[in-house]
Amino acid sequence: MRFLIIGGGVAGTTAAQELRKRDASADITILSEEHHPLYSRVLLPHYITGKIPRERVFLKRDGWYGEQNIDWQAGVVAQHMDAKNKFVGGSDGREYPYDKLLVATGGEVRALSEDLRGVSYLRTLDDADHLLQLLTQQGGMARAGIYGGGFIACEYLNFFAHFQIPTTLAHRGAHFWTRLLLPEAGELIAKHLIKNGVEVHPNSTLEHLEGDKELAGFVTSTGQHAATILGVGIGIEPDFSWLREAGIEVGRGVKANEFLETNAPDVYTAGDIAEFFDPILGRQLQIGNWMNAMSHGRTVAKTMSGERTSVQLVSSYATNALGLEIIFVGDVERAAAQEIYTLGSITQGGITQVFQRGGRVVGAAIIGRNRDRTPITKAIERKQPFSSLDLS
């Protein structure tokens, strides 16, 4: 049996490990765009703020792949595939045949059309190294900008606060996470940031950067701002072209059923890139968090080795923005909910939005109200209605 895995992140590597556990003699190959062995993206903030040394972000050593008899092709990107003759063409010019293929390529950051030294993204370890280099070089002269209103913007807020760099934040929407949050919850976040000294500019679209080779500022539809570092977090944009051309069904992500099987025989998907049918939430969606990716890796390996297993997880994502705790559990897309219930208020310093569909709770956005997390997660798992929750 030849297993080919595209993507060396946590979904792909976990799948490889699980496949090896279940089949000692199978050929297992991972094509990984990055040259690093598996590391935790979730640890990058701890690394950037100096909480842990760089070597602690790694979850596998270089030697691990060989010990597990996994053929790890670092620095190779999949460029085309033939689903009929069952092979994938790599950027190294080689053709990789497979019996079963796993697509777990995650997402590429959506980049600005311009680039100057000082523009920063936060997806990979190399990105983190780059940011640290900028911070070290600029020292007390740094002036920070952030473009985006999501999880990555929160990380940048914390970094710049940690290094005591004055910060201007701009985002396109009226507030953070406009597709998920109601205006009141958005206002709670904005007020918290402003109280902590951040200059916040909503409804602002980036127009262009200023500076020669080095960034000096950025201009949005609402104003001009000085900045020597601009942290950009405007979402991910995976490359689907090679999959589409091979006849793999793609929507927002790679379409899959609850077993993470795509429309093509013997082609599976997992992690951030999978747009899978979630049997607990009752719809097809894409979820981008660590827990989901790792769990997908384990589940899909079972299915690929013959024990067809469906995804069964209510995953979540927790972060904080300058000390304000923000947790998303389950399905938090406003457009997919039938009812949204709100608990708490701006004056209380915490708001929870509970999303309901088909008479049962499917998700929640919990801001400054950590205590709501466990009961809501249980209600989602047990498919209970909002009315069964006792949250004060």
Added chain:
Amino acid sequence: MPRIRVQVDPDLCIGAASCVTIAPETFQLNEENKAWVFDHGQEPEGHTYERWLEVTDEEKENILLAAQSCPTLAILIFNEEGEQLFPEP
């Protein structure tokens, strides 16, 4: 039955809750969104970030799996002799 020491580093824990999903009898989130260590769903002697647990081999494997799934490696597991089982030192 193996005896293991389970420890959560609250400074590294970010409340990703992978451990709670895999081993809810051992880990539960507190109000600060960090994981307390439980003994088979109980908290003898109150809340704590570390405790000795007497577990079956199967439970030990599951707790190790929970530790391995933590994206910030905030869970440390030691055996009775004090050797660190995870993360591998």
